[in-house]
Amino acid sequence: MPQVLDPGKARTIDEFIAELRLLKAWADNPSITEITRRIHRDWQRAGRPRGEWPARSTVGNCFQLGRRRPSSDLLLAVVQALVGADEAILSVWRQSLRAVLGEAEAAARVSAYDRLPAAPSAFVGRTDLVARAEVLLASDQDGSALSLEGMPGVGKTSLALHLAHRLLAEERSDVPILFAHLRGSAPDGPPSDPAAVLGTFLRLLGTTGDRIPYDLDARAALYRQLLAGTGALIVLDDAADAEKLRPLLPGIRGCRTVITSRP
Template sequence: MPQLLDPGKARTMDEFVAELRLLKAWAGNPSITEITRRVHQDWQRAGRPRGEWPARSTIGDCFRFGRRRPNSDLLLAVVRVLVGDEAAVAMWRQALRTVLGEAEASARVCAYDRLPAGQSPLVGRSRSVSGTEAALAAEGGPGVVVLEGAAGAGKTSLALHVARRARARTHAGAPVLFANLRGFAPDRPAADPAAVLETFLRLLGVTGDRIPHGREARTSLYRQHLARADAFVVLDDAADAEQVRPLLPGGPGSSTLITSRRVLRDLPEATRRTVGPLAPADSVDLLRRTAGTDAVATDTGALRRIADDLGHLPLALTVIGRHMRQHPGWTLDDYDREAVVSLALEDGVRRALAASDARTTPGARKLLRLLALHPSGRTDIAGAVALAGEHEHTVREHLDALSATHLLTETQPGRFRLHALARAYAEERIGIDVPGTSIRQALGRGGRAGRPRVRLPRHRYGR
């Protein structure tokens, strides 16, 4: 079997079916009738009763996309008659187990008919709040707003704050729906929108026997139920527009708030708003509130320095504020740049950045690490081309991929900046993921191109 047939790379049932179609073509593209005949022969030799033999239409369904409840036994029977090699069948069996495990995990959703409780009070963001509320209430608009931003920027806190204010202004019977879509969860697959729809429909009072199986049918029923309801829907941590689109209520009276680390350009009906770092004064306020100590309240200059070192990222500021509260023996002088960056990465920021990093392409991930060689964390296209050693068009694609997940910010056309903590993360990863030879070559290209002098994150990469 050629190497291009790799069922192990499938992560969804549709991807597995795509590989099965390639296998059918590799096997000479036998007809469904012929495949059915071969399966019947196999099962007859195995002594299976004729009543269990699959119909031709059932075999044909094995090659159909959009399947939710596949028959594993039958799929492997089709593989067996196409390859005739038990070692290859074992490989496909393992791939199918992985796919079904992913599908089962993606079907477990966190969706509720209420807003989550226990969120911290929102600090700052008054402009973001008013702008989001205005976009939701815009006359003639669909009432859909996407809050996009980097990991740890506080998108969920902002969305829930706006949602609570909106609910306070509407009548008590209006439905509210919340779902964690796990688009960038580090240890679980993204939620299947069909599974989210099933839960939403149950929360809206639809009994299980009336919920259709197909995603499109569920979306239609969901929108029927919300057609005349002033619903407020919060879709947190969206992976992409494809995951979100079936969950939009569609009715003119409903509002939807979406949060995502990805730029959702493929959702033209939505108003997109970027959630960036906090303003310096708000960063100091967040540190004070989280730390909650008198000693912290006295030295605004030191707090401003700490906030600058953290790039004014709310998640990192909260981590350091909590550390201040739990370690009263530390003075503000102890929180130098190296200490606060290390503490922030260790207590959740590294994990959040790694989840965003994992959603980009291999080429973009390598470039992210090489960009850490610039001590300022800033570059332009020519500098990135010199570091990557690739064609400008390819490097531009990498830069766009990093910008789309907010790991990189395009400050002006063709000029980019790494957030302080994203650069620290990249500095950690370059010594793990990129060979020293590649780093020295990148440094050499950067020097020949006349780019700003770069630094070596570890001494072993000296020229």
């Protein structure tokens, strides 16, 4: 097998599927119909009931990017349909998929709430910085956002919570509040998946699970729709990077966002 086919280098579901696409090309690019036929044959030999056999469209979805909860059973069946019963090759792909799904599961663990953590018990100093930050957050811009950057231990989260609590003390009590710890610098796992964070935010804003879109962009659009005109306050603690942060920014007039991150 060519060296380029190395599923072990995949770190996300999308990267794994990209390797699966390369495997399909390496295997002379069989059609989705042919791959489905091979899976049906293999599962029939294994004694699996016909009701479990995947439809052609389901097999085709295995090659689509943006999937968040793929069936590991079916993905491995696709690999077997492409490489045959070579257990050594299947073992490599199986181990890679387990690692990728473990990362995805960790990223899907979300610490998000509709309330703020307690304010620092004693916050002193930084008077000028606090005053400038309050002016920025109170300005009538489209989606005011304040980003606090700094190395670990300098007090970014304490300052963010201090500011947020001061703002709330001056406002009506029904302003929506959203807080999420995004684990951007966590040493023991991946940063939070923005789609998972949005899923939790949407539930906190009253959306039932069956109405939460699957697609990240659709979730972000519904999130902004629900926040429009609410004057919400959002605190995004320990953001990883701009790509993961962007879907969580309301960008709506009247909504304020406080962000903390490392430089």
